[in-house]
Amino acid sequence: MPPEDVRATLPDQAPPALLLQGLWRRFGQKIAVAGIDLTVPAGSFYGLVGPNGAGKTTTLSMATGLLQPDFGTVLVHGRDLWADPVGVKAVLGVLPDGVRLFDRLTGAQLITYAGLLHGLDRETTAARTADLLAALDLAADAQTLVVDYSAGMTKKVALACALVHAPRLLVLDEPFEAVDPVSAANIRDILASYVASGGTVIVSSHVMDLVQRMCDHVAVIAGGHVLAAGTVDEVRGDASLEDRFVELVGGRVGGEGLAWLRTSSD
Numbered sequence: 004m005p006p007e008d009v010r011a012t013l014p015d016q017a018p019p020a021l022l023l024q025g026l027w028r029r030f031g032q033k034i035a036v037a038g039i040d041l042t043v044p045a046g047s048f049y050g051l052v053g054p055n056g057a058g059k060t061t062t063l064s065m066a067t068g069l070l071q072p073d074f075g076t077v078l079v080h081g082r083d084l085w086a087d088p089v090g091v092k093a094v095l096g097v098l099p100d101g102v103r104l105f106d107r108l109t110g111a112q113l114i115t116y117a118g119l120l121h122g123l124d125r126e127t128t129a130a131r132t133a134d135l136l137a138a139l140d141l142a143a144d145a146q147t148l149v150v151d152y153s154a155g156m157t158k159k160v161a162l163a164c165a166l167v168h169a170p171r172l173l174v175l176d177e178p179f180e181a182v183d184p185v186s187a188a189n190i191r192d193i194l195a196s197y198v199a200s201g202g203t204v205i206v207s208s209h210v211m212d213l214v215q216r217m218c219d220h221v222a223v224i225a226g227g228h229v230l231a232a233g234t235v236d237e238v239r240g241d242a243s244l245e246d247r248f249v250e251l252v253g254g255r256v257g258g259e260g261l262a263w264l265r266t267s268s269d
């Protein structure tokens with residue numbers, strides 16, 4: 004068979020889980036995101052790293068339907084998010100930064116609410132809520148109001164809400180912030196098995212070591228631009244991800260400043 008006929012018999016290549024094309028966003032005079040292009044392959048565990056104020060949260064907010072871009076397109080598994088936000092959000096799980104939750108509900112009620120909102124039936128929602136509370140070590144606090152949760156518990160219950168409908172793409176902004184090491188390890192296991200079963204995770208983090216160990220792809224962004232993107236090995240080369248990050252981003256200021264802060268007089 005000639006090669007072109009062979010190609011015709013192959014299924015179309017699956018689109019990436021997330022494709023960002025030419026995303027821009029300005030807040031007043033501040034350009035937070037200045038033309039970001041990113042391809043997140045389906046089935047990847049993708050890290051998004053960058054210094055404070057780099058534009059990570061703004062990018063992820065635009066990628067998940069929380070913030071309208073000034074320009075650019077967002078395709079989730081080939082579907083235009085901003086053309087069909089309701090349809091696309093059905094396959095999307097989001098843990099936004101600085102989550103505002105209905106915190107007068109208990110943890111169990113909040114996860115149940117998220118499940119029902121996504122159209123799950125009551126039985127499935129109840130079973131998944133119990134599973135998630137156990138997996139995230141929240142079962143003992145299932146009947147506690149979320150307003151009385153600690154920062155880490157709040158993060159975990161928000162993650163449960165992002166997972167309850169078994170999305171195809173999970174977008175997590177700083178999921179490990181304020182979370183204790185045991186819970187973090189449990190969350191990493193949950194995410195690793197989710198990816199192994201075909202799901203895609205994109206996660207922002209400031210912890211380079213974690214991203215290097217956990218993710219297979221990474222993008223470094225600063226000043227609203229992508230500085231480097233690809234597999235973790237491609238981006239870091241022979242260095243650690245942390246060293247490569249510092250090399251790309253710069254900004255080390257040395258220890259000479261703040262002389263007034265030194266307590267010794269000599």
Ligand SMILES: Nc1ncnc2c1ncn2[C@@H]1O[C@H](COP(=O)(O)OP(=O)(O)OP(=O)(O)O)[C@@H](O)[C@H]1O
Binds near residue numbers: 033054060062
């Ligand atoms: N609602 C807003 N109004 C005005 N400026 C904003 C707003 N949101 C973000 N910015 C600005 O846009 C830039 C990018 O912010 P963003 O929160 O996306 O950064 P980030 O990479 O997530 O930072 P961090 O790592 O500190 O969380 C910053 O300069 C920030 O001050």
